């Protein structure tokens with residue numbers, strides 16, 4: 001196995017969406033559209049949350065140190081450093097990737113909801129409990145799921161709401177949507193200040209496996225990332241959602257990893273339907 005870009009899994013990971021209209025996309029006619037333009041409009045993804053590391057817990061002294069720790073420059077915003085995406089599943093619980101929170105102390109983190117911009121708006125909630133899957137393996141990229149309890153309970157509004165979870169298997173070739181603040185371009189190590197979104201298609205597991213360095217199993221879902229579109233560092237932990245109709249959306253995956261954000265290898269997600277029972281157990285039957 002090639003030495004996977006482990007940093008991808010370290011908190012900052014993956015990916016959300018490249019800007020589908022950048023130069024590299026101009027080379028083909030695949031016509032991958034970012035729904036509604038480059039930036040997600042306010043209120044379209046009310047379940048989207050940003051997981052922050054509190055400024056007080058960062059202790060970054062120099063840029064060299066910052067890079068050594070795999071942190072991104074210029075990304076310390078008003079509630080702290082955006083490290084991963086997350087999704088609201090109930091007033092008291094959010095879902096994210098295990099690699100975003102494993103071995104971290106709850107009091108070093110905040111969950112910010114209700115804004116599409118990292119440097120402005122939104123409300124921050126304290127993280128009081130972190131539960132990650134016992135079988136989580138960073139090395140194998142498996143069982144990458146965690147539930148966080150927040151306090152006080154999240155106040156819902158037009159821009160803040162929960163996302164229902166997918167309980168049944170999702171077919172390949174479905175249209176799905178990813179949203180996140182991850183890198184727009186891997187060569188520029190900076191998360192996007194504005195929430196991005198992109199339309200993707202689910203892949204067959206075998207197909208995904210053949211295009212991937214790592215073994216992908218049926219507790220995971222892949223999406224095709226045509227010509228580099230898809231998740232990148234900073235999107236990890238964020239929600240992959242299937243829109244059944246404008247009023248019914250369900251989260252089907254949690255951004256876990258990809259080989260890199262440029263070559264178009266598929267993005268790999270933790271498959272929600274496989275972990276429904278586990279999620280219920282950890283969130284006190286909140287869903």
Ligand SMILES: *[C@@H]1O[C@H](CO)[C@@H](O)[C@H](O)[C@H]1NC(C)=O
Nearest residue numbers: 132133134135136143275278
């Ligand atoms: C972890 O894996 C073991 C062995 O397959 C299984 O018995 C156990 O239920 C798993 N734990 C979780 C939290 O899924």
Ligand SMILES: *[C@@H]1O[C@H](CO)[C@@H](O)[C@H](O)[C@H]1NC(C)=O
Nearest residue numbers: 171172173174175176199201
């Ligand atoms: C996905 O979206 C395209 C374009 O809107 C549509 O033609 C296609 O039927 C959709 N596929 C599925 C499986 O719904």
